[in-house]
Amino acid sequence: MAHAIASRRAILPRGVSPRTFARAIREFTEIVGGRNVSVSPAELVPYAHDVIMVPPIWPSAVVRPGSVEEIQRIVRVAGALRIPLWPLSTGKNIAYGRMMAVDPGNVIVDLARMNRILEVNEQLAYAVVEPGVTYAQLYKHLRDRNLPLWLDPPATAPGAGPLGNTVERGVGYTPYGEHFLFSCGMEVVLPDGRLLRTGSGALPGSRTWHIFKWGFGPYLDGLFTASNYGIVTKLGIWLMPEPPAHQPILMTCPREDDIVAIMDVLRPLKISHTLPSAVVVAHALLALAAEAEYPWHLTGGTRPVPDGWIREEARKRMLGIWNIAGCVYGSPATVAETAAAVRRTVAAALPQATVLDVEEARQSPYWDHKVRNMTGVPSMVEYSRLSWRGGGNAFVAPVVPLFGEEARRHMEIARPIFWRHGFDYIGEFIAATRDQHHVMMLLHKQPDEMERAMRCYRELTDAFCDEGYLPYRTNVAFMEHTMSRLDPVFRDVCVRIKRALDPHGILAPGKNGIRVDGAPAPRSRRRRGGTR
Amino acid sequence: MSRRRPARAGNGRRAGGVSGADLRREIEAKGINLFECYTCRLCTEEMQRGILTLTEPYRKAFGEAEWRRDLFNEPVCPTWDYYRHEAYTAYGRALLARDLADGLAVDPADPRLREVVYTCLLCTGCQELCFSRNRVPLMKPFMELPREVWDIHGILLAERKWLFERHGWAAVPEGLAALAQRILQSGTATGEPRRGATRWIEATGSEVVDLSRAGRADVLLLLDAQAPYERALWPALAAMVRLLRAAGLVVGVLGAEEIATGLAVLACGDVQDYLRLNHEAVRRVAQVADRAGVGCVVTVDDTGYLAWTAPAKHYGLAGDLPFPFAHAVPFLHSLLEEGRVPLVRPVEMEVVLLDSCHLGRYSKVLDAPRRILARVPGLRVQEAHLRREYLYCCGAAAGVPEAYPAQAAWWGRKRLGQAREVLHTGRTVVTTSLVCGAHLRRIAAGTGDALEVRDLAEVVAAALA
Numbered sequence: 001m002a003h004a005i006a007s008r009r010a011i012l013p014r015g016v017s018p019r020t021f022a023r024a025i026r027e028f029t030e031i032v033g034g035r036n037v038s039v040s041p042a043e044l045v046p047y048a049h050d051v052i053m054v055p056p057i058w059p060s061a062v063v064r065p066g067s068v069e070e071i072q073r074i075v076r077v078a079g080a081l082r083i084p085l086w087p088l089s090t091g092k093n094i095a096y097g098r099m100m101a102v103d104p105g106n107v108i109v110d111l112a113r114m115n116r117i118l119e120v121n122e123q124l125a126y127a128v129v130e131p132g133v134t135y136a137q138l139y140k141h142l143r144d145r146n147l148p149l150w151l152d153p154p155a156t157a158p159g160a161g162p163l164g165n166t167v168e169r170g171v172g173y174t175p176y177g178e179h180f181l182f183s184c185g186m187e188v189v190l191p192d193g194r195l196l197r198t199g200s201g202a203l204p205g206s207r208t209w210h211i212f213k214w215g216f217g218p219y220l221d222g223l224f225t226a227s228n229y230g231i232v233t234k235l236g237i238w239l240m241p242e243p244p245a246h247q248p249i250l251m252t253c254p255r256e257d258d259i260v261a262i263m264d265v266l267r268p269l270k271i272s273h274t275l276p277s278a279v280v281v282a283h284a285l286l287a288l289a290a291e292a293e294y295p296w297h298l299t300g301g302t303r304p305v306p307d308g309w310i311r312e313e314a315r316k317r318m319l320g321i322w323n324i325a326g327c328v329y330g331s332p333a334t335v336a337e338t339a340a341a342v343r344r345t346v347a348a349a350l351p352q353a354t355v356l357d358v359e360e361a362r363q364s365p366y367w368d369h370k371v372r373n374m375t376g377v378p379s380m381v382e383y384s385r386l387s388w389r390g391g392g393n394a395f396v397a398p399v400v401p402l403f404g405e406e407a408r409r410h411m412e413i414a415r416p417i418f419w420r421h422g423f424d425y426i427g428e429f430i431a432a433t434r435d436q437h438h439v440m441m442l443l444h445k446q447p448d449e450m451e452r453a454m455r456c457y458r459e460l461t462d463a464f465c466d467e468g469y470l471p472y473r474t475n476v477a478f479m480e481h482t483m484s485r486l487d488p489v490f491r492d493v494c495v496r497i498k499r500a501l502d503p504h505g506i507l508a509p510g511k512n513g514i515r516v517d518g519a520p521a522p523r524s525r526r527r528r529g530g531t532r
Numbered sequence: 533m534s535r536r537r538p539a540r541a542g543n544g545r546r547a548g549g550v551s552g553a554d555l556r557r558e559i560e561a562k563g564i565n566l567f568e569c570y571t572c573r574l575c576t577e578e579m580q581r582g583i584l585t586l587t588e589p590y591r592k593a594f595g596e597a598e599w600r601r602d603l604f605n606e607p608v609c610p611t612w613d614y615y616r617h618e619a620y621t622a623y624g625r626a627l628l629a630r631d632l633a634d635g636l637a638v639d640p641a642d643p644r645l646r647e648v649v650y651t652c653l654l655c656t657g658c659q660e661l662c663f664s665r666n667r668v669p670l671m672k673p674f675m676e677l678p679r680e681v682w683d684i685h686g687i688l689l690a691e692r693k694w695l696f697e698r699h700g701w702a703a704v705p706e707g708l709a710a711l712a713q714r715i716l717q718s719g720t721a722t723g724e725p726r727r728g729a730t731r732w733i734e735a736t737g738s739e740v741v742d743l744s745r746a747g748r749a750d751v752l753l754l755l756d757a758q759a760p761y762e763r764a765l766w767p768a769l770a771a772m773v774r775l776l777r778a779a780g781l782v783v784g785v786l787g788a789e790e791i792a793t794g795l796a797v798l799a800c801g802d803v804q805d806y807l808r809l810n811h812e813a814v815r816r817v818a819q820v821a822d823r824a825g826v827g828c829v830v831t832v833d834d835t836g837y838l839a840w841t842a843p844a845k846h847y848g849l850a851g852d853l854p855f856p857f858a859h860a861v862p863f864l865h866s867l868l869e870e871g872r873v874p875l876v877r878p879v880e881m882e883v884v885l886l887d888s889c890h891l892g893r894y895s896k897v898l899d900a901p902r903r904i905l906a907r908v909p910g911l912r913v914q915e916a917h918l919r920r921e922y923l924y925c926c927g928a929a930a931g932v933p934e935a936y937p938a939q940a941a942w943w944g945r946k947r948l949g950q951a952r953e954v955l956h957t958g959r960t961v962v963t964t965s966l967v968c969g970a971h972l973r974r975i976a977a978g979t980g981d982a983l984e985v986r987d988l989a990e991v992v993a994a995a996l997a
Binding site for chain 2: 383386
């Protein structure tokens with residue numbers, strides 16, 4: 001097996017001699033203390049594995065700084081000795097590669113020790129957090145102090161963090177669900193060790209760093225998301241004031257082809273902000289994967305789960321073939337009026353839809369999870385999807401215009417590819433304002449189905465790119481491949497920025513396909529990770 | 533790409549007569565698929581009610597109101613709590629096992645390897661959270677067939693066994709190795725000769741028959757490797773004898789003939805010696821029990837109970853014993869249920885009950901201590917937030933205090949803190965494990981803590997007429 005071969009040899013960063021590496025480790029140890037540096041395979045194990053489509057990619061060491069100043073010193077040492085660093089915040093990144101670097105031999109810079117909530121401003125409704133702060137931690141902080149503020153957790157992993165999720169352009173489900181949009185003001189350690197404060201923070205002593213995004217001059221924050229141009233060490237995130245009232249709207253639709261009408265109904269409701277939450281339209285199988293046991297006896301692991309089984313299991317759980325969750329917020333009167341208006345609209349355009357009683361529906365894990373997500377409460381339900389076939393989990397997440405026909409077309413592209421590789425289509429459409437994220441879960445069995453899953457993932461990525469649909473995020477194993485599909489000018493600009501800020505390419509080489517020595521060529525993937 | 537260390541024998545090669553494939557075989561023979569750890573890291577998540585929302589056992593254990601309260605978050609895995617490093621978690625250790633089986637080369641002298649492997653207290657807290665293990669009842673409540681598909685405890689024990697077979701004592705931390713060797717050589721945890729095994733009887737004036745010489749008894753009380761040699765535990769032994777005597781039972785002990793069950797030996801990975809010790813211990817007990825007309829063999833030691841009742845996949849004897857066998861706590865509970873122990877004197881105090889990992893979480897003796905304490909007149913019993921299956925290990929287990937004393941003390945202080953936060957006026961901590969009690973007593977004394985640590989038997993015996 002590939003993973004067996006992969007783990008037999010300890011490694012060094014590419015092009016670094018044992019002597020230089022030993023010097024780097026000595027200097028890192030002086031900076032953070034011996035306890036926070038390790039080259040022991042026993043302590044590197046968690047950084048080498050994904051959940052889990054990719055064979056292990058082993059780092060050479062891990063360093064765990066406790067302050068910004070320590071990070072600056074680490075970066076300077078790495079720059080001088082040409083040691084590649086792979087920074088992590090909380091390291092969850094479930095289904096997109098977890099803590100793995102693109103290349104073997106990187107030194108992991110694990111920022112989990114930097115877990116201070118630096119500020120929560122109740123009046124202006126924002127928080128400033130370090131990289132190691134988790135959603136669970138921030139949630140508890142707000143609850144313990146009875147602060148009437150909501151955070152916006154992603155669907156998985158309360159142990160993930162707002163800084164990492166925002167920097168990876170993650171999304172949530174309240175009206176603040178577009179996380180980067182609701183972030184304001186970064187502190188970034190640049191590859192030369194200098195400290196950049198973005199936006200209004202560029203003014204020494206700024207009093208508006210985390211409340212006015214644009215500052216003066218170019219808006220730089222975006223450069224430090226989904227990239228490898230710096231290590232973000234502080235982030236301002238805007239928190240949603242707890243509304244006086246809210247009303248989840250939960251509905252089901254019985255037929256697969258209802259997806260066209262559903263998305264077309266949602267488009268005006270979303271664009272007008274009548275429905276300000278992200279609206280999730282999930283296929284039954286997505287909920288069942290978290291709640292039911294995979295019917296191996298019906299599929300042999302090579303055929304799609306039969307429709308009859310899906311319908312029967314869905315019926316037991318208050319699920320339709322499509323399951324729609326949105327929420328309205330505001331004063332009690334506004335909420336009542338808006339919710340009624342939404343229901344009327346839905347009733348007119350989607351007579352086949354069933355509107356669920358929220359309290360009754362919350363007896364179901366899936367619906368309870370959705371309500372929690374839309375009201376700022378982290379939840380763990382999505383973990384249970386990992387057991388659907390046997391642990392393998394990767395997300396394919398292209399972005400689609402918010403039209404029903406587009407959604408249907410997407411399913412027509414995706415489903416045959418999943419089936420051809422012996423997997424099920426397990427997807428949801430998450431309606432944002434003008435687009436929908438089509439998030440598909442490639443759930444497979446480890447280790448037997450790993451290679452098949454890799455082929456499936458690549459085919460899906462290519463199929464959607466061929467049709468003009470770009471994934472908003474991808475697994476570490478496909479970052480270079482995805483970047484290779486983009487326009488050469490875009491790729492060249494990314495590389496030039498990299499060269500300008502990080503001429504030796506020490507920060508996260510290959511992250512999102514960006515390297516100082518050039519972007520990957522179209523239609524080819526350089527083989528770098530995976531063996532040691 | 534160059535190597536950063538001199539090449540060592542990879543685990544694909546045989547060292548000490550074993551290879552990585554042997555570890556895989558050992559684990560798979562237990563019915564465990566190493567890939568059933570989905571590395572979801574639920575075992576590192578904090579027990580924050582309202583976040584850990586769909587856990588049915590959790591809801592049942594704490595009740596709907598507390599479950600919804602979202603009041604605290606405390607990790608259940610002590611090593612994750614201490615290190616906040618993912619290598620020191622159930623999944624980190626499971627991944628290590630997977631990599632070792634796949635041929636990852638390790639140096640047995642690597643102190644970090646030892647620390648990752650041997651700081652685990654084998655407390656099984658992770659198993660209660662693990663959704664691979666519990667996925668049916670925990671996260672998928674509509675499923676019909678609860679089953680255990682994942683057994684981190686079995687993996688951790690196999691990992692230690694494999695390291696021991698491959699590298700011998702070189703892989704075992706010094707303090708733990710010393711403890712295990714004392715047990716193997718002398719049969720006692722302190723290294724004191726076994727002839728001292730009855731000193732507590734004279735010191736406490738307990739009415740006990742030393743069956744190693746002659747005599748008959750209704751109950752043969754097993755004391756294992758620690759209690760007879762640690763003066764601080766003698767009041768607990770004396771209290772248990774008083775309770776059994778109050779039920780009209782004649783109590784015997786094996787005295788110098790009793791040898792340790794030796795959990796520390798298992799913690800080293802020396803499974804062969806561990807089983808040899810236990811088979812010999814059982815042989816001696818069987819011989820005496822038969823001769824002395826013993827009705828039931830009762831151990832006061834939770835690790836000894838585990839040694840003889842744990843399944844074979846955990847290298848236990850699976851209860852396959854030629855005599856009736858019980859732990860003292862459920863045995864006492866059955867006597868109380870039968871009305872044979874009169875608890876009449878009021879014990880006007882507030883105590884907090886701390887469950888033990890081996891007796892409580894592993895052996896599921898969770899209700900008996902509560903029911904026993906409920907029968908003590910006047911006693912007000914508080915519960916720690918982390919309790920029953922979700923208890924937080926006090927750091928006493930698996931020889932960790934000997935191998936990693938600083939960490940063990942940190943966990944002990946934390947556990948005492950958890951006790952302190954639920955006591956209103958009282959200052960007494962009640963434990964169901966002599967091993968935990970001894971550890972916590974040392975921690976409390978060392979920190980000048982006002983808390984008093986007492987064994988359950990001591991508190992209950994105070995209610996005897």
